[in-house]
Amino acid sequence: MSAPAASAFDLTGKAALVTGSTRGIGLAIAEALTRHGARVAVSSRRPEACERAREQIVALGGEAIGVPCNVSFKEQLQALVDATLEAFGGIDVLICNAGINPYFGPLAEITDDAYDRIMNTNVRSNLWLCNMVLPQMAARGGGAAVIVSSIAALGGTRWLGAYGISKAADVALARNLAVEWGPKNVRVNCLAPGIIKTEFARALYEDPAVEARALRKYPLGRLGEPDDVAGAAVFLASRAGAFVTGQTLVIDGGATAGGFD
Secondary structure: OOOOHHHHHOOOOOEEEEOOOOOHHHHHHHHHHHHOOOEEEEOOOOHHHHHHHHHHHHHOOOOEEEOOOOOOOHHHHHHHHHHHHHHHOOOOEEEEOOOOOOOOEOHHHOOHHHHHHHHHHHHHHHHHHHHHHHHHHHHOOOEEEEEEOOHHHOOOOOOEHHHHHHHHHHHHHHHHHHHHHHHHOEEEEEEEEOOEOOOOOHHHOOOHHHHHHHHOOOOOOOOEOHHHHHHHHHHHHOHHHOOOOOOEEEEOOOHHHHOOO
16 A cells, blocks of 8 residues: 555655745745755855744754855855755755846846846856755765746746846756756756745835736736745655656746736
8 A cells, every 4th residue: 555645745854955045935945844854954145044044943843954155156055065964964855046136127238247146146056056966865865956946937028037047047957957867866846936925026016016917917816925835845855746857847826827918
């Protein structure tokens, strides 16, 4: 007889590393992984934010460490990975959530510096991190990596073009890593959220008129909350998603079903 369905989402004994995880989507994912039994390393640039997130995880009854890291710097990423390995003995789940968008406007006016910052932080750092973590997953018999992309990867926009390009690159990165590491039982997927009510996306909903325009594109009649993304991350990280790799799971309240209309 097969095990109960609920056990397919059980992450007891697993260790997870989540970047950009002291607020918003990243923190919601870290908390969801904790509720399903995982030990979690949380991280962002500010030490006090890392400690606050760690305390929240512990308050849920979980085991966690908090490690400050700016993902734009390779040596800081390696230190984050090393600290996680030292604390937990391995990494079974990697969630690449940290990202930036310092520019809001047409591609014709973006500076080289802004473009480089977006691409390096949102794409190159994810490649660095996967190259640091996936080999030890393979050596341990397998694991799962999830890159948080965006529906901006799936269609053109007038004001978020550079960000969308970086997130489309993340989709391609996940597909290629899935092909490379699949034979070692390492799965790599993307999540593509729509507008989620976080500090990162505040400009897209804090003005009531802007929010009203956005809501017209969402068949469910609401914008997303961080927890709406967290459950999908648990699915991809757990045995429930064991036959899913190289894919992009869209979590957007139906927005893209309307063709961005």
